[in-house]
Amino acid sequence: MKINAKDILEGNIRSLAKAITLIESKKNEHKDAASNLLEELTPHSGKSIRIGISGVPGVGKSTFIEAFGLFLISQGHRVSVLAVDPSSPISGGSILGDKTRMEKLSQNENAYIRPTPTDGSLGGVSKRTKEAIILCESAGFDITLVETVGVGQSEYEVSNMVDFFLVLMVPSAGDELQGIKKGIIEISDLLVINKADGDLLNLAKISQQGYENALHIMSKKSEWVTKVLTCSALHSEGMEEIWKSIKEFQDIQKKNKLWDEKRKQQNLKWFESLLTENLLQHIQSNPVLDLELKKTKQNILNHQSFVPIAVKALLSKVFTDS
Ligand SMILES: Nc1nc2c(ncn2[C@@H]2O[C@H](COP(=O)(O)OP(=O)(O)OP(=O)(O)O)[C@@H](O)[C@H]2O)c(=O)[nH]1
Ligand SMILES: [Mg+2]
Structure with missing residues (x-):
């Protein structure tokens, strides 16, 4: 499998796909080729905003990525998506289901969607996700979305690879809010209540308030205060606000020199x-x-x-x- 770094740098998607397959390969003879390729490409990487997207099965991650990805492309960005393998028994999804949920995005020339083989790990983060991010960035994608199912350790692993961690929530009220995992709040930079439409709109607003109150009593980690927004992935509503929030975060982190610091620690x-x-x-x-x-x-x-x-x-x- 001969892959030219130059082809990837020129944005050749077939070469990018092959390169990711190469780095995921467990065969010994592929290891050197993979590490040589990464060595050549790493200086060209690092330029994307890396965003982790998590949430329980069924919260609407795939639908959200479709809507958000298309929104970002409409703003002139190129978006790569490292998505939980839809055939994974944990996500409970199906390949067919995901294809229809990310139909427009998967056909868009400014998007590249790569299902992540889960290695059997809970929640679906490949050992090679970090390397895959580097490859996508080298191919000129300036936004990387890394999807993970909010179970097990995967969200912690992903939060260690991204600049910004977004957690999708379903509208819920009262007692259910109490069940929110404190650890999740600590690693999330933004909570988004999805499905804020139709009959659920009111409940979404109520839970937004509830989460805001809950966040209020938890300690702040920096100048950035985790926000709570609502959206409807199904109707592509709320995308602009979410993006604004991410950009705001980036500005604050860069101003405080925390953006690069976080990457160094990662x-x-x-x-x-x-x-x-x-x-x-x-x-x-x-x-x-x-x-x-x-x-x-x-x-x-x-x-x-x-x-x-x-x-x-x-x-x-x-x-x-x-
Ligand atoms: N009403 C409403 N339904 C939504 C919204 N977003 C997603 N859904 C529905 O919720 C269901 C699950 O959506 P998915 O996008 O497959 O959810 P997921 O989080 O990717 O699920 P897994 O891959 O199984 O973890 C589908 O039937 C969607 O149509 C939304 O904003 N509003
Ligand atoms: Mg999904």
Whole structure:
């Protein structure tokens, strides 16, 4: 699979798609090609606004991405979408369903939608999402939307890869508001109550007020105060307000030098997770070490090893045997 960095930089979508397939490949022989390509392209990346979009199944993420993506394109942007694999049993969606929900966006020449293979991880974030963002940016997309289902750890993983984290909510009232996960509020930069239309419009306004009150009593993390907006993804209403809010956030963060700082910290996290991943791969690809790893795991299961000591013993083998 020969992929030219130049083709990607020229915005060739077929090459971009192939490149993402290459970085997702688990085959050893693809690893060097993938890392060479990333090395060549990374200096050309970083220029998009990276936006995470989360929410429980059925909240309207796909519908929202269609509406918001088209709105952004109408403003002159090029939008790439790294979307939860619609065939995932967790999202409960279907490929057919998603195609119809993102029909116009998927056909637009200024959009690129890439389903994310979930690696079986809850909520659907690929290990390679970060790399896929770099590739999309190199191909000239200036906005990246990363979709994740609001279950499990995925939203934390995604919030570590994006500049702005948006959480979609369904209209709800009273007691249900109490159920909001505090952790989600802490990582979200914007809450948007979707389905603010028809019979749900009133309820949406009530829950907006409820969430605003709830946010009020939680501590602020910076000059930016998490806002609560409403929208109707189905009728493309509220998109402008949401975009305005994101731009406002960007201005404040840049003014306070927090925009780049956040990315630097995210790079460190990326480094740490790749280091862990590669170390484990290194062990597993060496038959002697792999056997040792398996034995150690069994000993831990049988209560024959104390975990910290087992780690130390295995690491000492890794560094003497390799
Ligand atoms: N009334 C109304 N219905 C909406 C709106 N947005 C989405 N829906 C409906 O809600 C249902 C779920 O929408 P999706 O966009 O598939 O939701 P999702 O969050 O992507 O769902 P999963 O992929 O299963 O996690 C569909 O029937 C949509 O038509 C909205 O703004 N208003
Ligand atoms: Mg969906």
